[in-house]
Amino acid sequence: MRWLWIDRIVELTPNERLVAIKNVTMAEEHLHDGAGALPIMPASLVVEGMAQSAGLLVGHASGFKEKVLLAKIQKASFEREAIPGTTIRYDARITRMDAQGAATEGTIELIEPQSGEVSPMGRVDLLFSHLDQNSAGAEFGESNFVFGEAFDTLLRLSGIETP
Amino acid sequence: MERDEIFSKVRDVLVESLAVDEDEVEPTARLTTDLGAESIDFLDIKFQLEQVFGFRVEEGELFPDNVAQDQGYVSDGKLTDKGLSALKERLPHADFGELETNPQVAKVPEIFTVDAIVRFCETKLQASA
Structure with missing residues (x-):
C-alpha cells in the first residue's frame, strides 16, 4: 500500500465526482520530516492524495482503460494543516473531459x-x-501500469467494482 | 461579443494557463516559442476556452491531432503539400506564413499565435450566435 495517499473512497458518482478520505496517523514517518516542532502532513502529499482521488475518478470514467497521468497542477492552496488524528477528505469533480484527458476541481476538508x-x-x-x-x-504498451494492484485493492475495499 | 472582449478573455486564459504576464500576450506572440506552451498546455487552453466562452471544441478543431502519424501528410520530417493543404483546410484560423516556407513537422505548433486563438473563438461565437 506504499504511495497510496487515500484510505477509502466514500462516494462515487461516475464521470462526475469522487470523495475519498485519508486518516492521518502519528506512525507515518513523513509527518516528522518537516522543519516545525509539530508533525504535519506535507502539502506535497496532500496534493498527491487529491491527484489519486481525481485520477481514480477520471480512470473510472474509461473503465480504467486509459493510462491517466497527472499532467499539471493548476491551483494548489492551503489554509490549514493536517496533524495526526485528523481525517482529510478529498472531494474531486470533473469539470472537463475528452479523449485526450480531463480537468478536475477539488476541495479538501479537515x-x-x-x-x-x-x-x-x-x-x-x-x-x-x-x-x-x-x-x-508514442506507444506505451497494453498494460495499464497506472492503476496497479494497490488501486485495485482500494477500489474493492471501497465496494467499487473493478475491471 | 466584440473582438477586443474576445482578446481580453483569451489573454486571461493564456495568463492563467501558461503563467505569463499580461503584456507578453501580444496578438503576434506564438504560444510555444514566445509564451512557453508545451503539449499538455494545448489541452488546458482548449478546456479553459470552452469554459470561458461556453462553446464546445471538437477534437482536432482548434489544434491538430496526430498530424505526424499520417504517412500521407509527412515525408522526411516535413509536411507534404497534401499535408499542408489538409492542415490549412482543417485549421483556417492558424497562421501558416512561416510554415509554408519551412514545412517541418516540428514547426507545426508555431502556427498558433494569440491572434489565431482569437480568430478561432470569434468564428466559433459567430457560428453559435
Whole structure:
C-alpha cells in the first residue's frame, strides 16, 4: 500500500465526482520530516492524495482503460494543516473531459477526531492526460501500469467494482 | 461579443494557463516559442476556452491531432503539400506564413499565435450566435 495517499473512497458518482478520505496517523514517518516542532502532513502529499482521488475518478470514467497521468497542477492552496488524528477528505469533480484527458476541481476538508467538526483545508485543481492519446503518437504498451494492484485493492475495499 | 472582449478573455486564459504576464500576450506572440506552451498546455487552453466562452471544441478543431502519424501528410520530417493543404483546410484560423516556407513537422505548433486563438473563438461565437 506504499504511495497510496487515500484510505477509502466514500462516494462515487461516475464521470462526475469522487470523495475519498485519508486518516492521518502519528506512525507515518513523513509527518516528522518537516522543519516545525509539530508533525504535519506535507502539502506535497496532500496534493498527491487529491491527484489519486481525481485520477481514480477520471480512470473510472474509461473503465480504467486509459493510462491517466497527472499532467499539471493548476491551483494548489492551503489554509490549514493536517496533524495526526485528523481525517482529510478529498472531494474531486470533473469539470472537463475528452479523449485526450480531463480537468478536475477539488476541495479538501479537515475533520477533527473529537468534535467531528469539518473545516476547509484547501483546494487543488488538476489536469490529467490520457497517455495513449498523446499528440506525438508514442506507444506505451497494453498494460495499464497506472492503476496497479494497490488501486485495485482500494477500489474493492471501497465496494467499487473493478475491471 | 466584440473582438477586443474576445482578446481580453483569451489573454486571461493564456495568463492563467501558461503563467505569463499580461503584456507578453501580444496578438503576434506564438504560444510555444514566445509564451512557453508545451503539449499538455494545448489541452488546458482548449478546456479553459470552452469554459470561458461556453462553446464546445471538437477534437482536432482548434489544434491538430496526430498530424505526424499520417504517412500521407509527412515525408522526411516535413509536411507534404497534401499535408499542408489538409492542415490549412482543417485549421483556417492558424497562421501558416512561416510554415509554408519551412514545412517541418516540428514547426507545426508555431502556427498558433494569440491572434489565431482569437480568430478561432470569434468564428466559433459567430457560428453559435
